[in-house]
Amino acid sequence: MKATIWHNPKCGTSRKALAILENLSKVDVTVVEYLKEVPTRDKLAQLYRDAGITPNQGLRIRGTDAKERGLLEADADTVLDAMAAEPILIERPLVETEKGVAICRPQDEVLKLL
Template structure:
């Protein structure tokens, strides 16, 4: 099974996701998205496979994310903002052949392992 973890090493929950995958013996591809950035294709896929859409992928603690939600930004506007400012995407996200989950709560990723 292919497993990808979209990871921010400064985030304790994201680090716990790394530990969870290692504890399960899963060798995941780890993508540090703050360095790598996002592309439209990946964000489209994650918005669909998580089932939460673009608004659900937003890290609501970020002021820019709050502003996008308050003004009712379109999916295209949200995606463009995420590409321009990768920190706007919630973390961690685990993606497998079975789908993708935002690791909040962390146990939600177990559904797709």
């Protein structure tokens, strides 16, 4: 099985989710450090759609200025534009497999995608 993780190596939860994926021999993992390789707006929209959540639900609030910028109440297009421009606003880790997409918080959520 293939899995792609949008990863931040400074995030403990992201590191733990990646470790779970890497420790399973049946998983071929692609790691995308999303702060360096920013996903496109269209890719983000597809990921959230496939996860069954809104972009607002994928918005990282802690450690960002999302609240001050009014993004908590903003429409999905505004949130996606902000995330594409400033990827720190993307909640992590996002994992995509053939079974679906999820924000893997806590990290054990990744097991549901395998």
